[in-house]
Amino acid sequence: MKFLLIDDSEIELYVTSRLLDNAGLSSSVQTFLEAKDALSHLHTIKMEDHNLPDVILLDIHMPTMSGFDFLDNYIQSLGEVLSERISIIILSSTADQKDFEKAARYEVVKGVFDKPLDTIRLKSLLEEINS
Amino acid sequence: MKPSESKPKILYVDDEPHNITGLRAILRKEYEVIGCMSVKEAYVLLAEQEFQIIVADLKLGEDDGVDFLDDIRLKYPRPVKILLTAFFDFEAAVKGINKAKIFSYLFKPLNEDEVLSTIRIAYEHYQNNTLLEFRKDELEKAHEELNRFVYSASHDMRAPLRSIMGIIKVAEMEGIDERVQHYFSLIERSVNQLDAFNVNLISYFKNSKQETVIEPIDFKEIARDIFEQFQYYPGAESINFIINTNQNTPWMGDLFRIKIIFNNLITNAIKFQRNEIANKHIIFTCDTKGPDKAVLTFEDNGIGIDEENQKRIFEMFYRATRENSGSGIGLYIVKEAINKIGALIRIESKPNMGTKFILEIPSKLNIEA
Numbered sequence: 001m002k003f004l005l006i007d008d009s010e011i012e013l014y015v016t017s018r019l020l021d022n023a024g025l026s027s028s029v030q031t032f033l034e035a036k037d038a039l040s041h042l043h044t045i046k047m048e049d050h051n052l053p054d055v056i057l058l059d060i061h062m063p064t065m066s067g068f069d070f071l072d073n074y075i076q077s078l079g080e081v082l083s084e085r086i087s088i089i090i091l092s093s094t095a096d097q098k099d100f101e102k103a104a105r106y107e108v109v110k111g112v113f114d115k116p117l118d119t120i121r122l123k124s125l126l127e128e129i130n131s
Numbered sequence: 132m133k134p135s136e137s138k139p140k141i142l143y144v145d146d147e148p149h150n151i152t153g154l155r156a157i158l159r160k161e162y163e164v165i166g167c168m169s170v171k172e173a174y175v176l177l178a179e180q181e182f183q184i185i186v187a188d189l190k191l192g193e194d195d196g197v198d199f200l201d202d203i204r205l206k207y208p209r210p211v212k213i214l215l216t217a218f219f220d221f222e223a224a225v226k227g228i229n230k231a232k233i234f235s236y237l238f239k240p241l242n243e244d245e246v247l248s249t250i251r252i253a254y255e256h257y258q259n260n261t262l263l264e265f266r267k268d269e270l271e272k273a274h275e276e277l278n279r280f281v282y283s284a285s286h287d288m289r290a291p292l293r294s295i296m297g298i299i300k301v302a303e304m305e306g307i308d309e310r311v312q313h314y315f316s317l318i319e320r321s322v323n324q325l326d327a328f329n330v331n332l333i334s335y336f337k338n339s340k341q342e343t344v345i346e347p348i349d350f351k352e353i354a355r356d357i358f359e360q361f362q363y364y365p366g367a368e369s370i371n372f373i374i375n376t377n378q379n380t381p382w383m384g385d386l387f388r389i390k391i392i393f394n395n396l397i398t399n400a401i402k403f404q405r406n407e408i409a410n411k412h413i414i415f416t417c418d419t420k421g422p423d424k425a426v427l428t429f430e431d432n433g434i435g436i437d438e439e440n441q442k443r444i445f446e447m448f449y450r451a452t453r454e455n456s457g458s459g460i461g462l463y464i465v466k467e468a469i470n471k472i473g474a475l476i477r478i479e480s481k482p483n484m485g486t487k488f489i490l491e492i493p494s495k496l497n498i499e500a
Binding site (some may be wrong): 009011012015016018019022023061093094095096114115116117 | 285286289290292293294296297298300301304305329330333
C-alpha cells in the first residue's frame with residue numbers, strides 16, 4: 001500500500017515511516033513537512049492513478065497550513081476526484097479531544113489515531129475500509 | 132483602575148453658597164472642590180465626572196443629605212462619603228452609618244484643621260480601596276496567566292513525549308539486544324507516566340475553566356467508549372469489562388465532567404489490578420433513580436485500598452501505593468469535577484479484594500444551562 005505522510009516534524013515522519021515499514025504495511029512512503037507541498041503534489045499527480053497514494057496520514061497542528069486547512073482545501077479542490085480513491089487518516093499527538101472530534105466529522109477522514117501510530121489498529125481499519 | 136495622580140476631586144452639596152466658598156478656600160491647595168446647591172445638580176455632576184470624595188450637607192432644602200448619599204451608594208460605590216451637619220443628630224448619624232455607609236462626619240461651623248485632617252483621611256481611604264481593587268485585578272490576571280501557561284506548556288510537552296514513544300516503538304520492533312531492550316522498556320514506562328500526568332494536568336485546567344454545558348447523557352455509551360479506548364492499555368487485555376445498566380429515562384448532565392470522572396475511575400480500575408489473579412474484572416453499573424438522580428458504580432477486584440488510605444485518596448498528589456505509575460492527581464481531578472456537578476462519591480474497598488466507587492449524580496433536566 002502506498003502512503004503519503006504529512007507532518008511538520010522530521011522525527012515523526014521518520015518514526016511513522018519505520019513503523020509502517022516494520023509492520024509490513026507500506027510498499028512506498030512519501031513524506032511532506034509542509035501540508036501545502038503535499039497538496040500541490042496531489043494536484044500534479046491527480047490523474048496518474050498508479051502514482052496516487054492509497055492512504056494519507058495527516059497531522060493536525062502544523063505551522064502555516066494546519067491539518068484542518070489541508071482537509072478544507074483538499075475537499076474543495078480534489079475531493080471530487082480523490083475522495084473515493086484515498087483514505088485520509090489523522091495522526092496527531094493533540095491533547096485536545098475536540099481536535100479529534102472535529103477531524104472525525106470530515107467525511108474523507110476514515111480514522112483518527114494518537115501518536116505513535118498503532119500499526120495493528122491501522123491494519124485492521126484499512127482491512128475494514130477495503131473490504 | 133490605577134490610582135489617580137492628579138488633584139483629587141470633591142463634590143460638595145450644600146444649599147448655602149458661603150459654605151461652598153468656605154470649604155473651597157480651606158481645601159484649594161490640595162483638592163479641587165466642585166460645589167452645587169441641590170441634589171438635582173449633584174446627580175448631573177456625578178454623571179459627568181468622577182469624584183473621589185462626596186461631601187453632603189444634612190439639610191438640603193427639601194432634600195435630606197443622608198437619603199442622597201444612600202441613594203447614590205450603589206451607582207457610585209467608590210467615592211468616600213462625608214456628611215456635614217450643624218449639630219449632632221443621633222438619628223441621622225445612625226442612618227448615615229448603617230444605611231448610607233458614610234465614612235465620616237464634619238461639623239459646622241467648619242474648622243480648618245478638622246476639615247483638612249478629615250478630608251485627608253477620607254482620601255487615604257479612597258486610595259487604599261482603589262489600590263486594593265487594582266491589586267486584586269492584577270492578581271486575578273496573574274492567576275489566569277499562570278493557568279494558561281501551565282495549560283499550554285502541558286499541551287506543548289505532549290508532542291515530544293509521543294515522539295519519544297514512537298522512537299522506542301521503532302527500536303523495539305527492529306530488534307535490539309536484551310539489556311538495551313530492558314532499558315527501553317524502562318524509558319517507555321517513565322514516558323508513559325509523564326504523558327499520563329500531562330494529560331491529567333490538562334483536564335484539571337479544563338475542568339476549572341470550562342463552562343458547564345448540559346447535554347443528553349447515555350451512561351452506558353460513555354462507559355463502553357472508555358472501555359474501548361483503554362482496551363490496548365498495558366494490562367487491559369486480560370480484564371473482563373462488564374456493563375450493567377438500566378437507564379431508561381432521558382438524562383441530562385455535564386458530559387465533559389462526567390467523562391473526566393469516568394475516565395479516571397476506569398483507568399484506575401485498570402491500573403490497580405492484581406496481576407496474579409485470573410478472573411480480573413471491572414463492572415460498571417448505572418441505575419437512574421427516576422429522572423433526577425443516577426447512581427453509578429465502578430467495581431474492580433484489584434489490589435484494593437486500606438481504610439487509612441481511603442480517607443486520603445482524593446488529596447492532590449497523594450499516592451496510596453508505590454506499586455504503579457502515577458502522580459496522584461487523577462482522583463483529585465475526579466473530586467474537583469464531582470464538586471462542580473454537585474455529585475457525591477464514596478468508596479468501599481478491602482485490600483486484596485477490590486474497590487468499588489459509588490457515585491450519585493443529580494440530573495440537570497430542569498436547570499437551564
